[in-house]
Amino acid sequence: MVNSFDLFNKVSTGIVIINFNYQIVFWNNILERWTGLNHKQIVGKIASEEFEKFRDVTIQIRLESVFNYGTPVILSSQIHKFIIPCSYTGHEIRYQHTVVTSLQDPDIESKYLAIFSIQDVTDLSEKASLYKNIFKEVESQNNDLELAKQKLQNSNLSIQQIVEYSRDAIIIIHDNSIVFCNSSFRNIMNYKLEESYHIEFAKIQNPESPVAIENIIEFLDLLESYDTPLELLDIDKKIIYVEGRFRKIQFDGKPSILGIIRDMTEKIQLLELLYNEDKKSIGSGNLVTMCASCHNIKEDKKDNFNWTKIDDYVKKLTGKSISHGICNTCFEEEYPEYYKRFVDKHKKNRGEGDEKNKKS
Amino acid sequence: MPLNNRQKEVFQELVNIGVGRAGSTLNQLLSSHVELNVPNISIYSIKDYFDSHSSDEKIFSSVEMGFRGPINGAANLLFTEKSAAQLTSALVGEELESYEMDELKSGTLSEVGNILLNSVMGSISNIINDHFDYSVAEYVEGTFEKLIERSFDDAKILIVAETYFNVSDMKINGQIVIMMTLESFEIIEKAINSVI
Numbered sequence: 184m185v186n187s188f189d190l191f192n193k194v195s196t197g198i199v200i201i202n203f204n205y206q207i208v209f210w211n212n213i214l215e216r217w218t219g220l221n222h223k224q225i226v227g228k229i230a231s232e233e234f235e236k237f238r239d240v241t242i243q244i245r246l247e248s249v250f251n252y253g254t255p256v257i258l259s260s261q262i263h264k265f266i267i268p269c270s271y272t273g274h275e276i277r278y279q280h281t282v283v284t285s286l287q288d289p290d291i292e293s294k295y296l297a298i299f300s301i302q303d304v305t306d307l308s309e310k311a312s313l314y315k316n317i318f319k320e321v322e323s324q325n326n327d328l329e330l331a332k333q334k335l336q337n338s339n340l341s342i343q344q345i346v347e348y349s350r351d352a353i354i355i356i357h358d359n360s361i362v363f364c365n366s367s368f369r370n371i372m373n374y375k376l377e378e379s380y381h382i383e384f385a386k387i388q389n390p391e392s393p394v395a396i397e398n399i400i401e402f403l404d405l406l407e408s409y410d411t412p413l414e415l416l417d418i419d420k421k422i423i424y425v426e427g428r429f430r431k432i433q434f435d436g437k438p439s440i441l442g443i444i445r446d447m448t449e450k451i452q453l454l455e456l457l458y459n460e461d462k463k464s465i466g467s468g469n470l471v472t473m474c475a476s477c478h479n480i481k482e483d484k485k486d487n488f489n490w491t492k493i494d495d496y497v498k499k500l501t502g503k504s505i506s507h508g509i510c511n512t513c514f515e516e517e518y519p520e521y522y523k524r525f526v527d528k529h530k531k532n533r534g535e536g537d538e539k540n541k542k543s
Numbered sequence: 544m545p546l547n548n549r550q551k552e553v554f555q556e557l558v559n560i561g562v563g564r565a566g567s568t569l570n571q572l573l574s575s576h577v578e579l580n581v582p583n584i585s586i587y588s589i590k591d592y593f594d595s596h597s598s599d600e601k602i603f604s605s606v607e608m609g610f611r612g613p614i615n616g617a618a619n620l621l622f623t624e625k626s627a628a629q630l631t632s633a634l635v636g637e638e639l640e641s642y643e644m645d646e647l648k649s650g651t652l653s654e655v656g657n658i659l660l661n662s663v664m665g666s667i668s669n670i671i672n673d674h675f676d677y678s679v680a681e682y683v684e685g686t687f688e689k690l691i692e693r694s695f696d697d698a699k700i701l702i703v704a705e706t707y708f709n710v711s712d713m714k715i716n717g718q719i720v721i722m723m724t725l726e727s728f729e730i731i732e733k734a735i736n737s738v739i
Contacts, residue, residue, distance in 0.1 A: 241571040248661060252668075255608075255679040257657040259650035261635045262572055280650045282679050304650070 197279075197301035199267065200286075203250045203294040205230045205237060217269035217277070217303070236266045246283065246297055253285035253295040260304050267301060277305040352425075352444040355434050356384050359396060362434065371425070371446045373418045389414035389422050399429050403440065412447070424451045546586055546732060553735045555584045557670060558704050558719065561663030568658050573634055578709040579659075581719070587701045589691075589722070598688060604649075605683050605690050606656025610664055612675035614730050616723030617694035618664055620656040620706075621687070626715050627652060633710040649682035656680050659706075663719060670734045691722060698722035 188209040191198040197217055200209035207230050210222040231237035242263075248254040258266055258281040265279040280302045285295035346353050352368035354361050361382045369379050372387065384396045392414035402409040408430035415423040424447045432441045472481040479490040494505040515522045546554060558581050566579040587595075604627035607619045622630060631651050657680040668674045683690065691698065704719040723731075 241568065244571075245568065245658070248665070252665075252674045254661050254665075254674075254677050255657070256661070257650070257654040257680055259654040261631075261648070261651040262654055284679060 191298075197267065197269075197299075197303070199230070199299045199301070201230045201237075201297050201299070202288055203291050207233070208296065214267065214269075214301070218267060234267055236263065249283050249285050249297045250295050251293075253287075255285070256283040257281070258283065266299060269303070275305075277303050280304045352442075352446065354442045354444065355432070355439050356396070356442060357434060357437050357439040359384055361387075362439065368444065371417070371423055371444070372415065378418070387415050387417075389416050399427075399440065403429060403431050413444075422448075424448045546735070549739055550732060550735050551584065551586070553739060554586075554702075554731070555581065555704075557666040558584060558663055561666035562659065562706065562719075564665070565659040565662035568662070569634075569655065572658075575633060575711050577634070579706060580709075581704045581706050584702065584704045587703070589698055589701055592701050592703075593688070596687075598686075600686055602684055603687055603690060604652060605685070606653050606660065606680050607683055607690070607694050608657070608660045608664075608680040609678040609695065610675040613671055613673045614667075614675065614723055614727030615695075616698060616721060616727055618660045619690060619694055619718075619720040619722075620652075620659055621690065621718040621720055622652070622715070624684075626717060629713060630655070630708055630710070630715045630717070633708075633713055633715070653680050653682045656682075659719070663704075663721075667731065670738065671730060672734075691720070695722050697724050699725040700728040 188198075188200060188211075191200075191209065191211045194211070195213065197214040198209065198211040199207060199214055201207050207226050207228055210220070210225045212222075215221055225233065231243075236242060242258070245256050245258075249256055258279075260278040260280045263279075263281070265276055266281045267279070269277045269279075282300045282302075284298045284300065286298055288294045288296045347365050349365060349367060352371050353363075353365045354368050355363040361379070361384055364374075364379050364382075368374075369376065372379075374382075388395060394411045394413055399409055399411065402411075408428060410426070410428045413425050413427045415425055417423050425444045426447050427445075428443045430441050432439055434441075473479070473493070474481070474490060478493050480493055480496040482489050482491050482496070491499075498504055509517075511522075514525070562579045562581050566577055569577040569579075602624055603621045604624055605619050605621045607617055609617045628648075631648050634655065635651055660680065661677070664675065664677070683693070685693070691701070700723050702719075702721040702723075704721075706717045706719050708715040708717060
């Protein structure tokens with residue numbers, strides 16, 4: 184019988200043939216090599232006594248259809264890992280994909296022999312596992328990148344919002360053109376959004392402005408940042424007085440200039456107004472002008488004027504010298520702790536005096 | 544050629560018995576609980592099927608198994624590529640991508656198909672009271688039309704059973720497609736009539 188299966192010694196898969204009684208009737212040389220068991224040692228033995236998988240009831244139920252009807256059965260490596268334990272190249276058990284086909288049993292009527300054709304798929308499993316691990320690693324890195332990208336996008340969005348809604352006007356100049364500006368800049372210059380793209384900076388500068396864009400570029404070659412007053416012309420050619428802070432940046436990968444611009448027009452107009460009002464008052468003689476900051480008094484000197492210290496002004500006017508004290512209100516406001524102690528002490532002194540008077 | 548309602552009910556019951564037995568085997572084999580059911584069966588002549596279904600380029604993963612004997616034909620278990628990946632992942636408890644449907648993954652589906660198709664065909668062989676010779680289940684991929692063409696040249700009748708695999712809280716849709724000659728179908732019809 185065994186000789187009739189010799190053909191199975193020529194194939195590259197492990198072949199074991201068992202009969203209805205689980206007796207091993209053939210064991211090919213590939214299985215000899217994989218297991219180290221010679222066919223003389225194993226043929227004739229009962230598979231379920233030799234190998235654990237043949238004691239598995241589920242496998243036995245499925246093999247019944249092979250023995251009784253010759254129905255082929257597949258035992259995959261994913262579900263069963265192996266049928267015949269082999270570890271011929273290392274310590275790990277090899278993965279096996281097994282197909283069980285049948286052959287009429289010449290010795291037992293109406294029964295079939297089960298031919299186990301065993302393919303070693305360990306390398307394939309390991310490759311798949313390695314591939315899967317690589318994929319998981321790449322996927323994990325992709326997820327990290329995606330997360331970082333999302334964070335960056337959120338961060339960019341936040342920065343864009345901060346920039347867009349900043350009270351200061353923010354512009355980015357590249358190659359003398361404004362390539363970006365925020366809403367504050369558009370408001371200052373009375374530009375609509377669509378009018379604000381690629382404006383030539385030189386064209387919005389008042390020709391009489393003390394500093395031109397060329398000067399800013401020159402200074403930025405020497406300095407990290409450059410602060411300067413500027414005069415710009417809005418869309419109606421009205422002069423806008425601004426203070427600008429400029430520095431070099433990379434924008435969209437191009438060397439550019441970031442400008443933070445503060446509109447000083449109202450402040451300057453107010454100062455001009457004060458200056459003119461002051462000029463008017465010089466000739467009137469009814470008003471004494473005091474500096475709101477240092478309290479010096481302005482004195483008319485024909486077409487010119489001086490600012491005189493208030494002490495000197497009073498002495499010149501009244502002949503009296505000035506001495507310095509502190510009024511109760513200022514004392515309380517400026518030095519509240521000392522003021523309290525001072526008041527308490529003053530009250531106490533008055534009280535002790537009354538007591539002494541009573542005794543006497 | 545369609546069966547009348549009563550015949551169809553009996554045939555559906557046969558398929559359900561087979562599918563139920565396959566479910567029981569899968570539950571013994573796998574750690575995940577598998578529930579199988581076949582809510583609907585349709586029977587077509589091949590010509591009617593392709594006349595009423597437009598050609599679809601969708602690729603299916605299929606386990607096909609030929610049978611010969613008193614009836615001749617082939618049985619296929621078909622999944623869309625996505626369902627095949629989902630089912631394999633659910634059965635072996637590992638996350639797999641569709642590109643990983645290599646030989647190893649096809650091995651799992653081959654075994655599942657082998658169990659299911661053996662059980663269903665076993666039910667049919669029981670009613671005919673004869674048994675068939677089967678080819679080894681084979682994993683193949685292709686469009687529905689190509690898979691039917693390659694499975695069995697002489698197919699005249701197509702029996703399509705929608706099959707649901709409920710596993711790991713997932714409902715995975717597949718199809719059992721049995722194709723056979725007209726003579727084979729008549730044998731089944733006769734066997735069904737004998738038990739009605």
